[in-house]
Amino acid sequence: MQNINSYVQEHKDRFIDELLALLKIPSISADSAYEKDVIKTAQEIKNSLENAGCDKVEICETPGYPIVYGEKIIDKKLPTVLVYGHYDVQPPDPLDLWDSPPFEPVIKPTDIHPEGAIFARGSCDDKGQMYMHVKALELMTKTDQLPCNVKFMIEGEEEVGSKSLGWFVERNQEKLANDVILISDTGMIAKDVPSITTGLRGLSYVEVEVTGPNRDLHSGLYGGAVANPINVLTKMIASLHDENNHITIPGFYDKVEELSKEERAEMAKAPFSIEAYKNALAINDVYGEEGYTTNERNSIRPTLDVNGIWGGYTGEGAKTVIASKAYAKISMRLVPNQDWEEITELFAKHFESIAPEAVTVKVTPHHGGQGYVTPIDNIGYQAASKAYQDTFGTTPIPQRSGGSIPIVSLFEKELKSKTILMGFGLNSDAIHSPNEHFGVWNYLKGIETIPLFYKYFTELSQ
Amino acid sequence: MQNINSYVQEHKDRFIDELLALLKIPSISADSAYEKDVIKTAQEIKNSLENAGCDKVEICETPGYPIVYGEKIIDKKLPTVLVYGHYDVQPPDPLDLWDSPPFEPVIKPTDIHPEGAIFARGSCDDKGQMYMHVKALELMTKTDQLPCNVKFMIEGEEEVGSKSLGWFVERNQEKLANDVILISDTGMIAKDVPSITTGLRGLSYVEVEVTGPNRDLHSGLYGGAVANPINVLTKMIASLHDENNHITIPGFYDKVEELSKEERAEMAKAPFSIEAYKNALAINDVYGEEGYTTNERNSIRPTLDVNGIWGGYTGEGAKTVIASKAYAKISMRLVPNQDWEEITELFAKHFESIAPEAVTVKVTPHHGGQGYVTPIDNIGYQAASKAYQDTFGTTPIPQRSGGSIPIVSLFEKELKSKTILMGFGLNSDAIHSPNEHFGVWNYLKGIETIPLFYKYFTELSQ
Secondary structure, eight states: OOOHHHHHHHHHHHHHHHHHHHHHHHHBOGGGHHHHHHHHHHHHHHHHHHHOOOOOEEEOOOHHHEEEEEEEEEOOOSSSEEEEOOOOOOOOOOOOSSOOOOOOOOOESSSOOOOOOEESTTTTOOOOOOOHHHHHHHHHHHTOOOOEEEEEEEEOOGGGGGGHHHHHHTTTTTTTSSEEEEOSSSSSSSTTOOOEEEEEEEEEEEEEEEOOSSSSEEEEEEEEEEEEOHHHHHHHHHTTTTTTBBSSSSTTTTTTOOHHHHHHHHTTTTTOOHHHHHHHTTTSOOOOTTTOOOOOOTSSSSSEEEEEEEEEOOSSSSEEEEEEEEEEEEEEETTOOOOOOHHHHHHHHHHHHHTTSSSEEEEEEEEEEEEOOOOSSSHHHHHHHHHHHHHHOOOOOEEEEEOOOOHHHHHHHHHHHOOOEEEOOGGGGGSSSTTEEEEEEHHHHHHHHHHHHHHHHHHHHH | OOSSSHHHHHHHHHEEEEEHHTTTTTBBBOOOOGGHHHHHHHHHHHHHHHTOOSSSSEOOSSSSSSOOOOOOOOOOSSSSEEEEOOOOOOOOOOGGGGGSSSHHHHHHHSSTTTTTTEEEEETTTTTHHHHHHHHHHHHOOOOOOOEEEEEEESOOOGGOOOOOOOHHHHHHHTTTOSSEEEOOOOOOOOBOOEEEEEEEOOOEEEEEEEEEEESSSEEHHHTTTOOOHHHHHHHHHHHTOOTTBBOOOOOOOOOOOOOHHHHHHHTSSSOOHHHHHHHHHSSSSSOOOOOOOHHHHHTOEEEEEEEEEEEEOOOOSSOEEEEEEEEEEEEEEEOTTTHHHHHHHHHHHHHHHHHHSSSEEEEEEEEEEEEEEETTTTHHHHHHHHHHHHHHHSSOOOEEEESOOOOHHHHHHOOOEEEEEEOOGGGGTTTTTTTOEHHHHHHHHHHHHHHHHHHHHHHHHH
């Protein structure tokens, strides 16, 4: 393919400015206060797809936030790539830990990104990585090198569980028909160690509420005689892991695939320094399930984490109160074969069963999704591998990710096609955290690599 | 004593109106946003003491909120009663559980208070009960029946641990010299079952902070591999009670007095219905230390309760995050002989010792106080008992309270005098809770009973 690099060099300042503009809109799907901004972002995506050369772009209404659909069909006989991404972002709190406001993007160099990184919520997850595909399409159309058909489906509810996506996909099978699905919403091992994510963990996210007395009580007059919902909640949550950090929910591990010695040895080849890992997080020690390495604990093993907990008096000073209620948000990361709805039921059944008589418990499922694996002999995987070899000069490593993109297994079920996860972010990019950022080098490298995927996928499809 | 009842009947509407005005000022000592209101309340107390007949009233500055001092000395040879109370109140949250705004007092009848109850934060604890003493003084001076000397010491930091009171008492031993200390900041068993509190629990209040990674993390990428501070905090708190709800802190029970069979039998005589207790709180079962009754659990036994807990994402929707920090406010109620500073040290030492390597823990003591017991052969107790017999027509029951008034043991140490706790509130008055209230009948009954305490105490002192 000609002049990819020169086109990127020529237009890179504009590519960056367009992304910065997109990052200024606080499209926080979890907080209804930002509804207008989420909608506005969808409109901006529509405009950008039209400018990039799509023939047809539409904002598709759903029961939730709209999905932006765009397409450029050059020849029905040629293969079709469906690009998925999301334009919504995680809530930015805690705000006080950001060095610069989350929705006022700034470019600063870091040790890992000497060429500069874009600091803003969504810079990597997923506005930045999604926008690489929009600019790659622009590059292919403007240089007249688009080798196949392309469709875009960009949603606005990924950070709250893609509530409406299933609804949309089921109703638009034909419109979304494709030969491969391409997503950049994952990371790679390092700038000089490209990787392709072949496995994802599933997710079950629930909220629990423990109710004791019908009102807040004076801890002196009632302390010791009445169940304290916070104390009870801590006991219940603590009991969900045993002394080896195995999860104690009956049936939880029944469908977990145990990897072979060989597979685990293969995984262990990925470069990893436990010291660097601990230093990066400023922790004295790692912590997790007995019998597994750190890289296994966060990829091939299921987990249970409390994502939020609250109850009683949390303000300034002291209040001697026994709260009426205590709450927690709990998420479980699942591995392929675990069914998220089944796990959610197992959790609810178990959690209710361990509550003492003196309290009542409510478990509310938030959302979830299945785990997923892509075989590396798939031509989509091979096309991606060749593309990386051209731009990085090295063969990418197949990698299992601990994260979840629940919709990948939905796509396989509804659209009967495999998904290729070409991630250009780094673990150090702090997605979902304060000071999220995305390297300018990674952003531009993505725009260079994606057109080559189209080229090789089209060739391998013949 | 003549016309006590007629004077109260004649002036009761004004007595109530004056209290309502006092309750409108949000004197929340725990929240610095209300500093002006706390100061304003002190000024109002000063005015009310002058109007009630004190010869000398002053607002005494302290390192914290001022203490209002007032006195009426009629004859140095006569005994002196020192009245203690506090003009600060607990924070009112959770606000949404109040039926009417906490600082807009309203009078409504309830099942227990058919004559009406005053609903407002502080109505019972302690503005209402403290103001009974101001009006009782007015009654005695205006009807020329004050039989002895009286001093008032009304503070503004009781709800945050009386931080400055010790400082003030140590520096004003002579000014505060007295023969007995009189406090109404406790309750009685029922309107037809008056009681005098002879024992109080001590208190140790701490805040704990658990820190894991140096920033919030994506629970997919790190979940299972890094210690989650919230999960760890729940495990640490849960471990503070064993399966019999005994507290597991080494040395915690060393100085706890075990009551004799006889004493426990005496206590058991107080009228109590476990069914009524459960119904009032809408709980299916009580919960507490194995081997003790409900009334023992909340009076003669020490406890450990979480008063507040927070960490991670607590907003709307879902956020898949592992928080960097988790926090809890924990209070321990102590019984006589347990030293609160020693217990605080034992807690800190133990809590730090049970933290896994993967996190760091900080324990910050908030405040505390010792437990206390008044012997019933004390003439102050006997004077109070006679006063109740006159106004209630029945002998009050000596009662151990689960609550803490740390300063009572401070007074004994610094001023060498015993404290008599004449409480007129009811457990159902919801102090420290939404919809705190105080029965109009109880308020007026207090104003009638207090002058009789002065009469009998003066007689018994001769």
